[in-house]
Amino acid sequence: MTGEKKQTLCEITSEVEAYFNELSYHKVRIRVYQNGWKRLKQFMEEQRTEIFDAKVGDAFITNILNKRSYTELSRKEKDLIRSTNVLIEYQTTGMIKFRSVRKDYNFEGEIGNLMQNFLSYRKAQGMSKDTIASNKLYLHRFLSYLNSNKILSLSGLDKQHILGFINVLGFSSKSTIHCTLSSIRGFLRYLFDNQYLDYDLTYLVPKSSYKKEARLPTTYTKDEVERVLATVDTASPKGKRDKAMILLAARLGLRASDICGLKFENILWETNTIHLIQKKTKEKLELPLLVELGNAIIDYLKYGRPESDLPYIFLRAGQPYDKLEEPTLHSIVSFYLKHANISNIDHKKHGPHALRHSLAGILLEQKTPLPVISEVLGHTNTESTKTYLRIDLESLRECALDVPKIQSPHYQGGELK
Known part of the structure; x- marks a missing residue:
C-alpha cells in the first residue's frame, strides 16, 4: 500500500x-x-x-x-x-509501527512458583487457553495481595490472608468475584492434594451463586446470509478463500477453530464428505461436502492458495503464508457482514459463530428435528442444541395459550370496575 x-x-x-x-x-x-x-x-x-x-x-x-x-x-x-x-x-x-505488548505476569517466590506449577497442571488436564488465562490473571492478583502483606512463603499463609483478599473483592463485578473465587479454590485444592499444605483450606472460599445468563443467539435470515455470500468478490485469491470459509460456517455450521484447522486429509473427495475431530469437543464429526462448497474449495486451491507445504487448507493471504488464525477469520466474516447492507447490524454479533447460529435457525424454520440439528452442529447431546429453540419464533407462537377469563366481580368486560 x-x-x-x-x-x-x-x-x-x-x-x-x-x-x-x-x-x-x-x-x-x-x-x-x-x-x-x-x-x-x-x-x-x-x-x-x-x-x-x-x-x-x-x-x-x-x-x-x-x-x-x-x-x-x-x-x-x-x-x-x-x-x-x-x-x-x-x-x-499499510502497517502500524508500534504495537501493544501483552502483559507478562511474573510469578516469583515460592508461592508464585507453585502457582506456575498449578497452571501447568491445568494445561496438562486439557483446560482451554481462556480458562488458563483467567486462572493466571486472578491468581496473579492474589499473589500481589500476598506480596503486599509480606507473605512470601507458603508457611506464612493462613486463613486471615485468604479471607482478607476475599473481602477486598466486594466492589468487583459478580463475574469477576466468581472467577476469582474459582481460581483460588482450585489452587488451594491443588496445594492440599499434592501435600504442599497440611490442611485443606478450600472451605474458606465461599461458593458463588453467580450464573452467566444465557444470551439469545445472534442469527441472520436465509436472505441475509445469501447477501453476505454475494458480497464476496471471488475474482481475487483472498476472495476465493473467504468465500470457501464463509460457506463452511454458513452451510455446515463449522466453528472457527475447525475451519482454520481444516487439513487436506479431512476432505474425502471420493465420498464427498468432510471428516474431522472437533477442536472444542474432541468428538468426531462427519459432514457432506456440498457441491457449492466443494467447488469453492477447489477454486481456492487451484487459483487462490499460495504455494505451501503446510497441511492446512486456508492460509493467510499475505506473507508469511502461515495457517489462518481464528481471530483473523472473525474479522473477515465481520467485514462481509457489515458490507451486506443488513439492517440493525450494529446490535448483532459479526463473527462466524453468528453464521453457525443462523444455520440452526434456518434448520428450525424448515422443521428439522432437534437431534438432526444437534448432529449437524456437532453437539455431544441435544441439550446444547435446545438453546436454539428460543429463536424459533414461529414455533413458539404455535405454543401460545389463550388467556383465560378472570372470574372476579372487580373485572368485567375487559376493564377493571
Whole structure:
C-alpha cells in the first residue's frame, strides 16, 4: 500500500482489526480501539462524511484536543487519539509501527512458583487457553495481595490472608468475584492434594451463586446470509478463500477453530464428505461436502492458495503464508457482514459463530428435528442444541395459550370496575 485510498470507516477499521489479530493483539486492547472507532463514527456522521482519510482523522483529533495540550487529556481521550492515528498510519503505509505488548505476569517466590506449577497442571488436564488465562490473571492478583502483606512463603499463609483478599473483592463485578473465587479454590485444592499444605483450606472460599445468563443467539435470515455470500468478490485469491470459509460456517455450521484447522486429509473427495475431530469437543464429526462448497474449495486451491507445504487448507493471504488464525477469520466474516447492507447490524454479533447460529435457525424454520440439528452442529447431546429453540419464533407462537377469563366481580368486560 503506497498511498491513501478511498475507504469508508467500516472498510478501514475492518482491515486494521484483521491486522491486529494477525499480530496477536490482545482482545481487550482491540476493544479499546473499537470503542474509539465508534466515537469517530459519530463524529463523521455529524460531519456528514462517509470516506475516511487523514484529513478527517486530523479534524477528529483537533475536536478532541479542543485547544488543550496532549498532557491535559484523560486516558480515554488519549485512547481516542491513538485509535484514530492507527487508522491514518495503516491507510498511508499499510502497517502500524508500534504495537501493544501483552502483559507478562511474573510469578516469583515460592508461592508464585507453585502457582506456575498449578497452571501447568491445568494445561496438562486439557483446560482451554481462556480458562488458563483467567486462572493466571486472578491468581496473579492474589499473589500481589500476598506480596503486599509480606507473605512470601507458603508457611506464612493462613486463613486471615485468604479471607482478607476475599473481602477486598466486594466492589468487583459478580463475574469477576466468581472467577476469582474459582481460581483460588482450585489452587488451594491443588496445594492440599499434592501435600504442599497440611490442611485443606478450600472451605474458606465461599461458593458463588453467580450464573452467566444465557444470551439469545445472534442469527441472520436465509436472505441475509445469501447477501453476505454475494458480497464476496471471488475474482481475487483472498476472495476465493473467504468465500470457501464463509460457506463452511454458513452451510455446515463449522466453528472457527475447525475451519482454520481444516487439513487436506479431512476432505474425502471420493465420498464427498468432510471428516474431522472437533477442536472444542474432541468428538468426531462427519459432514457432506456440498457441491457449492466443494467447488469453492477447489477454486481456492487451484487459483487462490499460495504455494505451501503446510497441511492446512486456508492460509493467510499475505506473507508469511502461515495457517489462518481464528481471530483473523472473525474479522473477515465481520467485514462481509457489515458490507451486506443488513439492517440493525450494529446490535448483532459479526463473527462466524453468528453464521453457525443462523444455520440452526434456518434448520428450525424448515422443521428439522432437534437431534438432526444437534448432529449437524456437532453437539455431544441435544441439550446444547435446545438453546436454539428460543429463536424459533414461529414455533413458539404455535405454543401460545389463550388467556383465560378472570372470574372476579372487580373485572368485567375487559376493564377493571
